[in-house]
Every structure is written in C-alpha cells, then in structure tokens.
Amino acid sequence: MVENRPLATFVTHAVLIAGVVFLCFPVWMALVASTHGPEALSKAPIPLWFGDQGWQNYRDLLTTGLPEAGGVPVGLMMLNSLIMALGITIGKIAISLIAAYAIVYFRFPFRMGFFWMIFITLMLPVEVRILPTFDVITRLDMLNTYHGLIIPLIASATATFLFRQFFLTIPDELVEAARIDGAGPLKFFRDILLPLSRTNIAALFIILFIYGWNQYLWPLIVTTEENLYTVVMGIQRMANSGESLPVWHYIMGTAMLALIPPVVVVLAMQRLFVKGLVESEK
Amino acid sequence: MKRVVFRSRWLPYALLAPQIAVTLIFFFWPALRAIESSFFIEDAFGFAREFVAFENYARLFADAGYLKSFRTTLIFGVGVTALAMSIALALAVAANRVLQATTLYRTLIIWPYAVAPALAGVIWFFLMNPSLGIVAYWLDLLGYDWNHYQNGDQALLMVIVAAAWKQISYNFLFFLAGLQSIPKSMMEAAAIDRAGPWRRFWTITFPLLSPTTFFLLVINFVYAFFETFALIHATTSGGPSDSTSILVFRVYQTGFVGQDYGSSAAQSVILMALVIGLTVIQFRYVERRVNY
Amino acid sequence: QERTQVNFWHAMGGQLGEITDGFAEEFNARQDACQINSIYKGNYTETMTQAIAAFRAGEQPHIVQVFEVGTATMMAAEDNGAVYPVHQLMEDAGVAFDESDYLPAVISYYTDTDGNLLSLPFNSSTPVMWYNATAFEEAGVEVPTTWDEVVEAARALKANGVEAPFGFGWQSWTQIETFSAWHDLPLGTEENGFAGLEAEFTFNNDAVETHIARIAEMGEEGLFSYGGRRGDSRSMFVNGDTAMWINSSAYYGGFASDIEDFEFGQAMLPLDTDLAEEPQNSIIGGATLWVLQGHESPEYTCTAEFFSFLSEPEQQAMWHQETGYVPITTAAYELSQEQGFYEEAPGTDTAIKQLSLNEPTPNSKGLRFGNFVQIRDIINEELEAVWSGDKSAEEALDAAVERGNDLLRRFEASNS
Amino acid sequence: MATVDLEGLGKSYQGGVRAVEGVDLSIADGEFIVLVGPSGCGKSTILRMIAGLETVSDGEVRIGGAVVNRLEPGERDIAMVFQNYALYPHMSVRANMAYGLKNQGTPKDEIARRIAEAARTLQLEAYLDRKPRQLSGGQRQRVAMGRAIVRDPKAFLFDEPLSNLDAKLRSELRTEIKSLHRRLGATFIYVTHDQVEAMSLADRIVLMNGGRIEQIGTPMDLYARPASRFVAEFIGTPPMNILPAESPAGRALAAGARLPAGTEWLGVRPEALAPARTGGLTGQAGLIEALGADMLVHLIAEGHDHPVVLRLHGAAEVREGERLTVAPEPGSLRAFDGEGRALAAAKTFAKRLGAQPRAVSCGRPAT
Amino acid sequence: MATVDLEGLGKSYQGGVRAVEGVDLSIADGEFIVLVGPSGCGKSTILRMIAGLETVSDGEVRIGGAVVNRLEPGERDIAMVFQNYALYPHMSVRANMAYGLKNQGTPKDEIARRIAEAARTLQLEAYLDRKPRQLSGGQRQRVAMGRAIVRDPKAFLFDEPLSNLDAKLRSELRTEIKSLHRRLGATFIYVTHDQVEAMSLADRIVLMNGGRIEQIGTPMDLYARPASRFVAEFIGTPPMNILPAESPAGRALAAGARLPAGTEWLGVRPEALAPARTGGLTGQAGLIEALGADMLVHLIAEGHDHPVVLRLHGAAEVREGERLTVAPEPGSLRAFDGEGRALAAAKTFAKRLGAQPRAVSCGRPAT
Ligand SMILES: Nc1ncnc2c1ncn2[C@@H]1O[C@H](COP(=O)(O)OP(=O)(O)OP(=O)(O)O)[C@@H](O)[C@H]1O
Ligand SMILES: Nc1ncnc2c1ncn2[C@@H]1O[C@H](COP(=O)(O)OP(=O)(O)OP(=O)(O)O)[C@@H](O)[C@H]1O
Ligand SMILES: O=P(O)(O)OC[C@H](O)CO
Numbered sequence A: 001m002v003e004n005r006p007l008a009t010f011v012t013h014a015v016l017i018a019g020v021v022f023l024c025f026p027v028w029m030a031l032v033a034s035t036h037g038p039e040a041l042s043k044a045p046i047p048l049w050f051g052d053q054g055w056q057n058y059r060d061l062l063t064t065g066l067p068e069a070g071g072v073p074v075g076l077m078m079l080n081s082l083i084m085a086l087g088i089t090i091g092k093i094a095i096s097l098i099a100a101y102a103i104v105y106f107r108f109p110f111r112m113g114f115f116w117m118i119f120i121t122l123m124l125p126v127e128v129r130i131l132p133t134f135d136v137i138t139r140l141d142m143l144n145t146y147h148g149l150i151i152p153l154i155a156s157a158t159a160t161f162l163f164r165q166f167f168l169t170i171p172d173e174l175v176e177a178a179r180i181d182g183a184g185p186l187k188f189f190r191d192i193l194l195p196l197s198r199t200n201i202a203a204l205f206i207i208l209f210i211y212g213w214n215q216y217l218w219p220l221i222v223t224t225e226e227n228l229y230t231v232v233m234g235i236q237r238m239a240n241s242g243e244s245l246p247v248w249h250y251i252m253g254t255a256m257l258a259l260i261p262p263v264v265v266v267l268a269m270q271r272l273f274v275k276g277l278v279e280s281e282k
Numbered sequence B: 001m002k003r004v005v006f007r008s009r010w011l012p013y014a015l016l017a018p019q020i021a022v023t024l025i026f027f028f029w030p031a032l033r034a035i036e037s038s039f040f041i042e043d044a045f046g047f048a049r050e051f052v053a054f055e056n057y058a059r060l061f062a063d064a065g066y067l068k069s070f071r072t073t074l075i076f077g078v079g080v081t082a083l084a085m086s087i088a089l090a091l092a093v094a095a096n097r098v099l100q101a102t103t104l105y106r107t108l109i110i111w112p113y114a115v116a117p118a119l120a121g122v123i124w125f126f127l128m129n130p131s132l133g134i135v136a137y138w139l140d141l142l143g144y145d146w147n148h149y150q151n152g153d154q155a156l157l158m159v160i161v162a163a164a165w166k167q168i169s170y171n172f173l174f175f176l177a178g179l180q181s182i183p184k185s186m187m188e189a190a191a192i193d194r195a196g197p198w199r200r201f202w203t204i205t206f207p208l209l210s211p212t213t214f215f216l217l218v219i220n221f222v223y224a225f226f227e228t229f230a231l232i233h234a235t236t237s238g239g240p241s242d243s244t245s246i247l248v249f250r251v252y253q254t255g256f257v258g259q260d261y262g263s264s265a266a267q268s269v270i271l272m273a274l275v276i277g278l279t280v281i282q283f284r285y286v287e288r289r290v291n292y
Numbered sequence C: 001q002e003r004t005q006v007n008f009w010h011a012m013g014g015q016l017g018e019i020t021d022g023f024a025e026e027f028n029a030r031q032d033a034c035q036i037n038s039i040y041k042g043n044y045t046e047t048m049t050q051a052i053a054a055f056r057a058g059e060q061p062h063i064v065q066v067f068e069v070g071t072a073t074m075m076a077a078e079d080n081g082a083v084y085p086v087h088q089l090m091e092d093a094g095v096a097f098d099e100s101d102y103l104p105a106v107i108s109y110y111t112d113t114d115g116n117l118l119s120l121p122f123n124s125s126t127p128v129m130w131y132n133a134t135a136f137e138e139a140g141v142e143v144p145t146t147w148d149e150v151v152e153a154a155r156a157l158k159a160n161g162v163e164a165p166f167g168f169g170w171q172s173w174t175q176i177e178t179f180s181a182w183h184d185l186p187l188g189t190e191e192n193g194f195a196g197l198e199a200e201f202t203f204n205n206d207a208v209e210t211h212i213a214r215i216a217e218m219g220e221e222g223l224f225s226y227g228g229r230r231g232d233s234r235s236m237f238v239n240g241d242t243a244m245w246i247n248s249s250a251y252y253g254g255f256a257s258d259i260e261d262f263e264f265g266q267a268m269l270p271l272d273t274d275l276a277e278e279p280q281n282s283i284i285g286g287a288t289l290w291v292l293q294g295h296e297s298p299e300y301t302c303t304a305e306f307f308s309f310l311s312e313p314e315q316q317a318m319w320h321q322e323t324g325y326v327p328i329t330t331a332a333y334e335l336s337q338e339q340g341f342y343e344e345a346p347g348t349d350t351a352i353k354q355l356s357l358n359e360p361t362p363n364s365k366g367l368r369f370g371n372f373v374q375i376r377d378i379i380n381e382e383l384e385a386v387w388s389g390d391k392s393a394e395e396a397l398d399a400a401v402e403r404g405n406d407l408l409r410r411f412e413a414s415n416s
Numbered sequence D, E: 001m002a003t004v005d006l007e008g009l010g011k012s013y014q015g016g017v018r019a020v021e022g023v024d025l026s027i028a029d030g031e032f033i034v035l036v037g038p039s040g041c042g043k044s045t046i047l048r049m050i051a052g053l054e055t056v057s058d059g060e061v062r063i064g065g066a067v068v069n070r071l072e073p074g075e076r077d078i079a080m081v082f083q084n085y086a087l088y089p090h091m092s093v094r095a096n097m098a099y100g101l102k103n104q105g106t107p108k109d110e111i112a113r114r115i116a117e118a119a120r121t122l123q124l125e126a127y128l129d130r131k132p133r134q135l136s137g138g139q140r141q142r143v144a145m146g147r148a149i150v151r152d153p154k155a156f157l158f159d160e161p162l163s164n165l166d167a168k169l170r171s172e173l174r175t176e177i178k179s180l181h182r183r184l185g186a187t188f189i190y191v192t193h194d195q196v197e198a199m200s201l202a203d204r205i206v207l208m209n210g211g212r213i214e215q216i217g218t219p220m221d222l223y224a225r226p227a228s229r230f231v232a233e234f235i236g237t238p239p240m241n242i243l244p245a246e247s248p249a250g251r252a253l254a255a256g257a258r259l260p261a262g263t264e265w266l267g268v269r270p271e272a273l274a275p276a277r278t279g280g281l282t283g284q285a286g287l288i289e290a291l292g293a294d295m296l297v298h299l300i301a302e303g304h305d306h307p308v309v310l311r312l313h314g315a316a317e318v319r320e321g322e323r324l325t326v327a328p329e330p331g332s333l334r335a336f337d338g339e340g341r342a343l344a345a346a347k348t349f350a351k352r353l354g355a356q357p358r359a360v361s362c363g364r365p366a367t
C-alpha cells in the first residue's frame, strides 16, 4: 500500500526490539550467572557479563552429582528427561494415530461415546487430580519406573484431535481410489495414511516432546529413586534449598541445560513447530 | 464426516483400545476415586477413614483461605492472560507489519514457549531475589523496595510476570497466524474506504481476530489455572501468607503436604467441575458466538 | 554375598548432605553385610510427605528423617504400626542401647509417655542469635541480651548503614515456639500436646502478641526485613545486609565456610524482661530418624547397627563440630570439650547451653501437636500477613489459633 | 471390457435423502456413456454405486452380466478417475500406477510392462519418477488415467475428471479422453455437469434430473429433439428461449403454425431465430454481446418479461435500441405441455409447420 | 467521475520482477475499459497502482488530470471491487456500505439515503441487515459493488470480480455490471483474464502481454484486426488457426492469394473456413465435437501436425474419417511476420485477395 509513515515503521521495530529484549533478558541473565562462581552471585548487583567459571560449572553439573541436587549428575537427569519425553511423545502419537483412524474411517456402535470419552480428557490436566492418580499408580505398582513416568501421560485428546482433523481433510477420493485399488483398512493405513501423516507426526512430535520434557509434578511424585529424577523437577530441589545457600551458579547452569534441548528443537524446526502448534490447538 | 468408511466388526475397537484403556485407568478411575475420597476423612498413613458426607466440601467453603484462593486464582488468571495476550498482540501486529523481517523476529520471540514453567519461575525468582536479583536491584535504585518474601502483592506480581513471560510466545504465534489469515484485500478495501492504520486496526483487524482472541482467552485461563502449578511450586510455594496459593497448588498442598486427603479430593472434584465447565463454555458458547 | 540394602531418606542438602552421605559411606566401608543408601529427598516437609506417600504406596524407606514438627504425626502412625520404635528396634536387633547416654534435653522430645525413645535423635538444633561481630564493632554496640537491646542495637546498626539489621528464619519455631519456651509460657493446653490429643492452642496470649507487634514495628522502622519461611534470608546475613539473625544453630558449618568478609558469632536468645527474669530453656529443633515398618528383619538389624554407629562419640562430635547441630550424647559433648573445640571456636556451645539451661518444664519440654506441619504453614501465613502490614499481631495470632485448633480437631478425629 | 447394466437402481442416503430413483440403463460393451445433469441430480451416486463405493439401496448393478451389488470395489474390476485426481501424493507416478496391480499380486515384470505401455500411450514416460505435486493439473489427470489403464479393467468410470482444469487444458484433455476411448475400445462411463463436455464426448448421453433419467440419446438427439423443457434448457448455450404459448409474444412467434393440442410453452433456439421482414416477434435490441464469431442480441419483446436471445453472425450490424422483427426458421419451433413434456415428435411438428427439416444454411455439409 | 491517464507506467517488485513496463493509456470519462490478458501479465498490478495499493515505480498515474502517485488509496477517490469480495465479515451489509462514508465524515442521513439508493439499484434491500456469510456469492459481489457505488467515486476499479462465481451467475452478473455502467455513466476499469467477459463488456479492450500493452481497441477491432498472433490466438474460442505460410498446408490455404512480403504465419478463424469444391486445404476429419448449434471438426491436414479446426453448423453432416477440402472465406486470411506482428492492415490484405469484406452469410444482418 502506498503509505508515507516512516514514524510508524520506527515504532514497529521499537516495539519488536523491546519485546525481544524482554523475552531474552531473563535467559541471558541465567546464562551469564551459570558462568560465574558462587562469590560473584552472593551480592547485588550481580554481573551482566560472562565469567570464567563456565566450563568448570557445566562440567561439574554434567558429570558429578551435586549434593544440592541429591547427588545425581545433571547428565543423568537429562537422560531421564529424554527417555520420558521420547516415551510420552512416541506413545501419544502411536495411540492417537490409531484412535483417530478408528474414529474417522469406521462406523461402529458407541463411536461417539468413545469420542466424547477422549474429548473430555482434553482439558483435565494431571495436576487437578494428582492425588487419586498417584493412588492409582501405586496400586498398579508403577512408582519408580519409566513406564510409570510415561504411560499415564500418553492419553492425549489433543493429538487425537489433530489427527482426526487432519484425516478429515484427506480427500475421500483417496480412500476410494485405494479401495478400488484393492486395499483393505490396514493396508490403507500403512500404505497411504501413515506416509501422508508424516509432516503432522513430525510437527506434533515437537510439541509433545516439549510437553514431555517439561513435565514437572508427575516425575516429582512418581519417582523416589534418584536415578529416575528428571532435570526439570531436579531443579526445584536446588532452588528450594531453604536451609543452605542456594547455589545460583549451578541452578542457572542446570536451568540452561534443561531448557536447551527443547529450545533448540523449537528453533531448529521452527516451521514444523509453528505448524504443529497452530494446528494441534485449533 | 467421511463418505466412505471401512467395514469391520472388531478392528475399530482394537484400534481404540489403547487410548481408551489409558483414559479409563488414568483419567476416569482417578476421577471416580477423587469423588469417593471427597466424602471421607483419612489419616496421613491411610490406616483409617471415616465417612463424613459433605463435610469436606462444607469446610472448604467455610474456609476463608480456600475462598481467598479463588480470588488469587482469578487475579492470577486475569493478570497472566491480560499481560501475555496484550504483549503478544502488540508484538504480532508489529511483526506482521515488517514483512521481510517477520521470520527473524518470529524466531526471536517463539523460543520461550519451550521453557518449562518451572524453569521460567526459577529464572524470574533469581532475577527478582530481593538480596541479589538484578531486577530487584534496579528497582531498588529507582527507590522501589522489592521483597516478595514479605509482600504478597509483589510475590503475586512476580509469578504473574513469570507465567506471562513464558506464555507470550504461544499467544504471539496464534495472533500472528490470525493476522496472516486476514485477507490482504480486506485491509486494502478499508484503505480505499479511507480508514487510517489505527482505525483499520480497531474496526477491521481486531474484530476479525476475535475468534483467535477468544480461543486464546480460554487457553490462557486454563494455562494460568492449571499449568502454572510448577511455577508456583518451584518459587513461592504459595506464599507469602498464602498470597500466591492458586487453587491447583492448594490441591497439592492440602493433599501431599498437609496429608488431608479428603479435603484435597474435594478440591479436585471442584476443580474438575470447573474445567469441564470451561470446556463446555468454549465449545457451546464461545464457538457459536464468536463466529462473527 | 549380597549386602542387605537399607534406604535412608534425608533432608540434608548442601554441605550437610555431604556429611550425611559420608556417614553412610563410612558405615558401608566398615562392614560388608549392610549397605545404607543415603538419599536426599528435598527439604524437611518434602522428605516427610514423600515418605508418607511412599508408605501408602508400600514403597517406604527403612529410615526417614523427620523434623521435630512431624513428631505427633509419626507418633500417631506408631500407634497404628507404621513406625518401628527405636527402643524396640535396638532390642530386637540385640544392639546395645542405653537411653541414658543421650542428652535429656534432646530425647525428652521424642519419648513416649512411658519414657521409651521412639526415634533416633540425629541432627538436633536450637535457635540461637547469629550476629555480625564486625558490624557490631563498627557501629560500636554490644551484642544484645534482651529484646529492648535488640531494638536499640538495630537502630545503631541501621544508622551505621546496615540495610536490615534484624532478621530470622523458621519464624514459628524461633519467634513463637521457642519464644514461649524461653519465657516458660505454654503454647497450648495438655502440656503442649504431650498429654493428649484434645490439646488446644493458647499462643494468642499477650506476651506473644506484644512480641510479634514489636517485630512488626521494627519492620516498619526498617530495622527488620522478612526473608522467607525457612533459611531463605540466610543470604542476607551472609552478605552483610542483616547483622542479627535468629535461626538454627545448624548454620554454623555453612557460615564457617561461606562467610569471609566479616567475623560472626552466636549468642543466646534475647530475653523479654517484662516476661521473665531469667530464660527457661530453648526447645529442640532439627530432626530425628524414624524407622518405618514393612521390611525384613535383617534389614532392621542393619538399621540398628547403623544407628549405633551414628551415635558413637566420634561421629557425633564430628557432626556437631562441622555443622553446629548439638551433640546428642553426653559422650560426644565431652569429646568435643576434650578436643578443645569450644575454646577454638567460642560460642559453639551456645546451643547446648541454652538447651540445658534449666530442667525442662511442661512448657519448655517441646511440643506434640497433630497436623503441626500444616499448622506451621498457617502460622507462617498469618505472620506474613503481619509483616506485610495486612493484619495486626492480635488478629493474626487469633486467626492462627483458631485455624490451628480446627486442624487439631481434625487430627483428633482421624486418629482416634 | 464388459457391458454394464443398471436395473431399477435406487439410492437412499442416511437421513432419508433419496438421491437416485428407478434408474434403468444398459451400457453396451465399448460404449462411451456420459451422465450429465445439474448439481445434486445423482450422477455421482450412480457412478459410485457402480464402483461399489456406495451400497445399492434398490435394484441391481451388473457388470459383464454378473450382479456385483455385494462385491467390494477392489473386486469389481473397474477403474475410476476422480475430479481431484486422487493420486497418492507420497508415491511417485510409477508407484501410483503400480499400487493396484501390486495389491492384486501381479508379477513385477508384468507390472513394469504395463506401466511402460500406459506411460507411452499417455506421454508420461518423462515423469514416471516424479511425485504428483511436481506435475501440472493436466499431467496429474493423465497419471490418474494411467492408473486406470494399467489395470485393464472391465469398465472405466470418470467423475468430472476435467472440472479442476482451466478452459484450455479442459478442451485439450477432452480430446485426449476421446481418442483414448477410441484406442482402448473399452466401456467408459463419464459424469459431468458440463453439457458441452457431454455433447462432445458421448456416444449416448444420459440426462439426469432429480435422481431420475430425463432422457437418453445421442447428443444431437438431445439437442434437436429434447424430450422436455428441462432437456431443452439444459443443453445448449445460450439456452433455448422458452415463451408461454398464449402470451402475445408466444402468439407472434408461432404465427401461422398449428400448435399441437395442449401446448403451453414454445421453445426456439437462439440461432434458429432470424430477422424477418414480416410475421414474427418484434422487439427492441437490448444488451448486445459481441463474441467475435457470433453476437448475442437480447431482444426485449413486448408482452414478455425475459429477453429473447438471438444468436447472429459476429459481424451483424445491430445497435442497441434498434427495433427488430424475428421469425423462427422452419421446423425449429418446439412445443411443450404444462408439465414441460415435449408435445409432438419434432419432425411431425416441423412438417405441420409446412417446411422440410431445416437445411444446413451456413457451413455447407461435406459431400 | 473523471478521466484516468497512465503515462509511462512501470512497476518493479522487490526481488526484481518487472511486472509492468511502459504502459500509456488514456481512459475517457465514463469509458468502460477492460484489461485482459493471460495470468501474470500485470493486469492487477496496473489496477492496484491506480488504486494506490502498490507504489508506482516509473511514470505517472493521473486521475481527473491530477497526479496521484503519492496519494494514499483513501485519498484518491476511487472505489474497488475485489475478486474475493473483501467484504468485512463482521459487519452487516448496511455497515459494509456505510464504512467508507463514515470514515469521510458524511452525515448520517446522507449515508442512509445513499445506501437506500444503492440497495435499490442492486436489489439488496432485503439483505441490508444480514452479515456477508448469510449471502450467496452473487449477492456478496453485489454488496461489494454497492459499497463502491455509495462512495460516488471518480472511477470504479474491478479486479476479476466474477472469477469466483459459477458460469450461470457469472453471465447474470456480467449483464448487471454492464447495465450498471450504463446507468452510472462512470469510468470503469475492469480486469479479467476471460476474453469472453472482456469482449462482451468493454468499450475498449486493453490486451496485455508480459507487462506490456499488446493492443488497444474495441472488441470487434481485436477480433477482426488482431495486431499480432498473440492477440489472434488469445481472442476467440476455439482460437484462430495458425499455420506456417511456407508449409504445404499453408500454401494450400493461401492458394491464389498474394501474401505481403515477410509473411511467415497465416491465420484463419475456424468459422471462416468453409467446405469448398476446389482450391484449398484438404484433410481428413478427425475428432468431431457436436455442440448443438455448431460443430467443431478437427481437420488433419497433410503437412501440418496440429489439426485445423473448422466451425460448421450444428446439423452439418460430417463423419469422422471423411476427407474434406476447405477454403477461407474471402478477406478472412491474416498474415503475420516472424515475430508474430500482423503484416498488413486486414482490409488491405483482404482487398488483395480480391474480395469485398466478408459478408454476413448466416444470421442475416438486421436491416
Ligand atoms: N453421503 C451422503 N449423504 C447424504 N446425502 C448425500 C450424500 N452424498 C450425496 N448426497 C445427496 O444425494 C444427492 C445426489 O448427490 P450426487 O453427489 O450424486 O450428485 P451429483 O449429481 O454428482 O452432483 P454434483 O454435480 O454436484 O457432483 C444430492 O442431493 C446430495 O446432497
Ligand atoms: N507482491 C509481489 N511481489 C513480487 N512479484 C509480484 C507481486 N505481485 C505480483 N507479482 C508478479 O508480477 C507479475 C504480474 O502480476 P499481476 O498480479 O499483476 O498479474 P495478473 O495479470 O493480475 O495475473 P492474474 O490473472 O493471475 O491475476 C507476475 O509475474 C507476478 O508474479
Ligand atoms: O535447620 P534445622 O535443621 O535446625 O531445623 C530447623 C527446625 O527445627 C525445623 O522445624
């Protein structure tokens, strides 16, 4: 459009830059703090630029178990986070795919009943019913296990809905062509539907990976064994030291380590991420 | 609905079985147990329980602290939603204007989505720490005394900012998508109709964004109500003086820390009703009304 | 042959955690039948609540460290057979054990009505007043012994540039529970709960009210700054913002290693001369080790042996000297004296002196209220409302008592 | 290749929509049949019942004489080409063509042979390794046809295969489909809503209306001898002019003709109205659309509210507002009764008008 | 109402696309100008530069004599109708129409008056309180026109306003736009890629090709006297037959005519080829498309690889495979040079062929 408003352009960039600074500043400070020793962080004002303890701090964190974190090396916690995140992600995608397939491509008694049953879980976060869920887990003897960490979180209305939505956009003619080509339901699923869902699966993968990685309360209550601790819950233990001085350089180092994997995933696969997010929620 | 479907007596059930099993075991069973437990009081170790009918509920609604949590949750929810949505909208509108640079800015804005609420909380907690946090220090230089250990309002403000900070990316992406889906020709028609940029925004863009806005309202409320548990737990633990104890935190606090299973279960039931209410509102009311 | 595994959950983070884990290692190294797995579970509340949750799930550890506040809850559990009383454990395991080796001020808190010890005192502390000797010297004031002097000293320190001269942590413990005991005032009826579940709180009395109001006034004057429920305000003392800090004696170890810029010391708690001529005695804090039922007997034998190891004078003296927790056995106290620790580090016997100042009265023996973990939170909430100026001391204490009593009744209901 | 017979075919959808009603149709082996009609008239439904994609509610579908009502689509040995191509987007052109053959267990080399042949026929050799999205619309539709050809099915079904293409491509592919039919000699059943397509492709047209067959016949049959007003108005652009027989305009138009008893409506095609000196319909030229070769003149006739459209030669010199008198060419008037049924066989009626069947007056017929 | 002048207009998009190049065009007050051309030729870009929606890279846009290059769209006093209607979905029809007037501060009752008038003209009275989504496509486009009318602008710009509508509605609305123009007497600038639309609407057509103007003229000018092969092939369906002058087929076609020097291509329209006994192009009838009133015969001529298309009368009796000889009607042959430029003014060339301008031979011209 013909527009003669240089001021507007200036304001636009100013707003954006202010926003970016607001968003980046906290993590910048965390990053900076993680490169200092404890002395630099014991008195205000704390430094705004990197210190020289970075390698040292990160090496300590990744390899040795800090007492503040219950003696578990952050490296191990990150591995646990990874296992949990991948387990949740793959599990959710797998069961949602087939559930959505059943709902879209078949007509059978109680179809809508099942549909609503899944639907109603859409907004019922685990935090709301944490105690009874914990109870159920203990009854099933799933405490302190990877499957205890993973399975209860893999029912996903969101993913089921995304796939349902996606399947509905696949032209009817494709099924029809496949049927004329002599493909039965399983063949159609394997040969046509699954390959077609690739981008959606990938996009959802990112979203769910972040969801899984960032789990907090659930690992906090189902793990009592240290070698199952995940990094996001682990940090709480360090920050809430209460009795002893919080080891901010380690806490911020751990925070960086905990946020790097999901942030990298988001940035590296920005396009897929945006697609996954915008489509899975709408 | 699909025109053509496959016919099989058993296959659809087999395909649904895993999802339904997990849902039944980890959603419905606990939900039923919550309802059941809410009618009992129980000792910490689970040796004895006594049926008390609605006493747990009655006590909750007589408990000023619990009622205060409603207020806190509401303030928190409104605060987070308003802050996160208004900043995100401003950024999205700006990013949508700069054309070529949109991708660059988008990259710089979206990543906090990946930061866990707990981490967001801890990082802000560090920034705001009265004795060494840099922001608290700056505030002090400005003559503002920051101490969220003592001042409940400040503590609440801190968790609101931290929670909103993390949510901006999300809202931004949806607003940007919403803005980009407004046909360019609509803006052009308005320009020809002599509306300046400001007027165009308020009379065309903003109304056309209303479906996105309402969707985000619900999502942000749900986020603020439930998903920020980690943030509160990792920072203020509900304090000081109960001033950041939102409902979902209280469920945990009462149950796990206070070992008061009955009351915690009753709170769960109330919250579940609330969530289901929100869901229904979203699908029944909002969807219908906001379709222009 | 396989070692018998014993899980030990504790709440000792940081330096304390290292030493605690060190005990387990040393014990494991000494013999090859038992393996103690020492696991940090977060702060006291978290450790206790996780252990209870684990018990409900049948995943309980053998040993759990529970702070003194949880005593009533654990004792109620003992009635139901969830807890293996220590005296019983030692007897069953055939490990030599004599209650009289332990400091009376310490074990009286943890014995049942028959005088049997239920849990093993491990890390016992008591509130003391930490002070910044350098700052005092610079301001030219003496270390206060009464509350009036505290206020005076605070003013002088403030005038001399100390940001928030006075502070404390664990406020219910230091400013209400210990304050009452120190002045021989009851916190509640039924001998502070020792005599029965029907106890009711009475700490909304004039004495406590006046005290809380005094602190609130100091806050308004800028002499006091509230910094969190547990030890969160510790950093303010360490970095010199606060010069008088009332909190557990167990900060000694941490201070010794963290504080370099100034001299620090510990002094006895101040006295409110309007209430008493002399201090009574302070009450115990810290935690004890509880043994949970539900495991095999060889494991309990290992547990008993570990306890016996922990109680040895060498261990106890080292623990006491490194951390500032009081020695729990007379032998350990004597050993420390022999080693010249108290001369070398003056003031380190403040805690033990406070504890053994007088024969404990029903008011100073300790507390045993059910649901006290939650009640502490209520007291925290109410006090925070005072510090932030939302409530007067009177309103807050009345509310705390009312809400606390409510929880006591609930505890009574679910445990009778 | 085979015959396809429909007998008393009917379809009710869930929710009670009666989409198809009593359709009888025998399609000869090798015939090119086009189903045409307005949107929603049931064309696709019939095709899909033949394919087995919809269940048959009433009647029978026979392919090659055998009733197939209960067979799965894959078992009917038919091939279908869809409007949106329905290619498998993640498979190469080659894999798209091979899929059906693989599913029926055809040997590898046989598959390769057939694909090579089909690709040659459709000039797709260069694209065999591309994905559908790398092809243009026309190429995609050719791949879809290739997928059908390799199967060597008993019948080819097409559901509006050209609707998604632009005008130029549409007419190109129309030609290709026609020649494909000639080359294969197979039975083609083709659905379209475009009467031009139907006219230019079909051996026989089946014109549908509201789920029923309105008329079956060769394209010229339908154009020249519509069985009803509906057919008359559906076939031909611009459509046949229809006037009430008893209106002044109608009477002026039919001046001198003896109308069959019961005539309520008169029809005349735009190109059959020629300026006349006397006796005929008089009106004023309204909108004039110059289309190059032709010119459409909207004639506003007294006593008739819709303009009567004339199709004149492109170079005709008519100006807006001019008064014109036009008369139907001999034998070109059609009469319909109150329900819209054609009243007398066109020929008879034409004879009554006293003229021989209309002679070609413009492009002279080849000798 | 006003004149619109473009002088040396050029547009480069970011990324270096040169979308429009050196366009000079003077549009008279009240004229109906149609910009037509293939996709991507720059039509929309020109329209949008006139509207102020794109900045002008080179040259000038004048409206009513004043240069408007640097004015914002709202200040140019023009109205525009978009292909996708661009109605404000959250406003009622009434509010949509009122929006522009409100923005310029027109008094309330004046707004009401103008809306009432426009609604009457466009028969929208019944819909004034509906939201756009409650309207059909045709009604929406009418609302968009109403929004333009109420503004009483200096010029109306239309960018493919009918492309989203189906064939029937398209031809209906075409008529409406034409009569709207007649009623308002305003300057209309209309973009389309459909030559039929262009022919039937325009006072003058501007035919664009690759960002430049290929020819400006009345519809019949462009049809009868195309300035280039491009124009000849773009206007008219089926398009003009083009043959190399020196091929056997070309020589057979031009037999007896003296061609202008430099002739490389010959063109002849399908309807101008008539069966002849001698002298002319001989070939075999290939595909025959019976379209009712007409019949298209694809003639496979020796020595020419594309079929030559003839348009005969619908009742002509030609059968596939039959041999035909055809000759161009007098004066209908067009000659183009190697670059595709028309070689001699059609008339002159026609005269050389020794015949008077082609007389109307079918629908006889009105007297
Ligand atoms: N799955 C269905 N369920 C219910 N009604 C249907 C279904 N499919 C089609 N119909 C209805 O059946 C009738 C015939 O539909 P059909 O698709 O056969 O029409 P068509 O002639 O192919 O139209 P078009 O030219 O629009 O494709 C229509 O009224 C349609 O609405
Ligand atoms: N915003 C733009 N940036 C870069 N190039 C553009 C832009 N808009 C159009 N173009 C290019 O400019 C040329 C002319 O585009 P324009 O839209 O004017 O064509 P058009 O004639 O209207 O075509 P259509 O019939 O497809 O609408 C095309 O090559 C197009 O790709
Ligand atoms: O810091 P500690 O270990 O001395 O314990 C403090 C209080 O006793 C907790 O109740």
Ligand SMILES: [Mg+2]
Binding pocket: D043, D044, D045, D159
């Ligand atoms: Mg159809």
Ligand SMILES: [Mg+2]
Binding pocket: E043, E044, E045
């Ligand atoms: Mg365009």
